[in-house]
Amino acid sequence: MKKIIFLVALSLAILSLGSCTQYNFDDTGVANGKHETTMWDYFKGDKYNWQLLCEMAERADLVSVFQGTSQYGKNFTFFGPTSNSIRRYLYANGMDKVSDIPVADCKKFILDCLLPGKRVMLDDFKEGVKSTDPSTPVGKGGEMLTMASGKQLWVYSFRESYNGVAHAGPLQIYLVSPSTTKTSHVASCNIETLTGVVHSLDYNFTLGDF
Template sequence: MKTILFICITVTLLASCEKDYQHDTGLADAYHDCSMMDYLRSDHNNWDSIVVAIEYAGLTGIFEGTNPDYKEITFFGPTNMSIRKFFLEQTGEKIYQSIREIPVELVRNMILAYLVEGKKMKESFDYEIKGTLTGGTEVYSLNNVKLRVYRTQSEFNGIPDIGAEGLKIHAEISGQMADIASADIETNNGVVHSLSNRFTWVEL
């Protein structure tokens, strides 16, 4: 009996020490057999606000996959929390109370800046050169904002580069940076990389 117990404990410990130990605190990675727009509409807790913004900006066709110019897309998606933070952190003379109060062209640009043509999974992007603001893969958004998208790898139990792998974006002109909370949410016509709730939706 003791031998069996010892074997079970040993197997459990070995299984927990695999290199790709996962610390995913965002949305669950998954494949959704529907358009990206249908996926966003189905998850009210995370995407209700961006759905309103997409429809208001007249960009539904891109997210549904019906726009002939953009059959597949990658979306670095700001969640409801990110958009809520945009409204809470406003300063200046003009304070908006809802998405539909924001000029439509501004909303359009604030969405297009987070969209890249083609399906790009996390593995599509290179690693950052540690300790620098270089490395990764440069891509251009649908409104021509240059983004540096890069993978990172943390330490685990004091050993570098074997811990959880992360994905981040960096808008090189504005300097805005954001963590991806959950990557590789795949739909029929694209991939969603969900931004961290700590991120505030901005015009990149």
């Protein structure tokens, strides 16, 4: 009997360890907390999610942005595309590696995701309601933000439903590009480093969706 109980406990422990890995980005909008490091070192410390972004930053000569030594200083918000998003772009465009992406495109893709001048946390985004008209992607509320590239994005927060109850679930962040009409969702937010705030775009995002 003791042996059976031990085996059951061991199995449950293994399952619990396997169900939560560093590779998961849960679509919950929960905060990831503070990191006592630069954004660059934060990215370098998680190769699975950020390796290809680091390669893009190096190719575009934008490493200083994430180190906090560029013209943007340490006061900015970055909507980070993960390696899955970059890999999908490479595949769709017949490319094998980041070095195949033109330098100018690498720079534009990164600056499209960078909001200069302020650190914006989840609760700071203005709530909004998505548009129901496909020809008019910008809905009500929210805020039109100008990124470092000059690209404009309509960004809003929205509290999802929970157990069938409207607005009882987690608060989420959405970004809408008026130019492409595509909506992107933030999967993991409030990653605060010494040089800025990161909101990680979910794996369905593809470079160019902005």
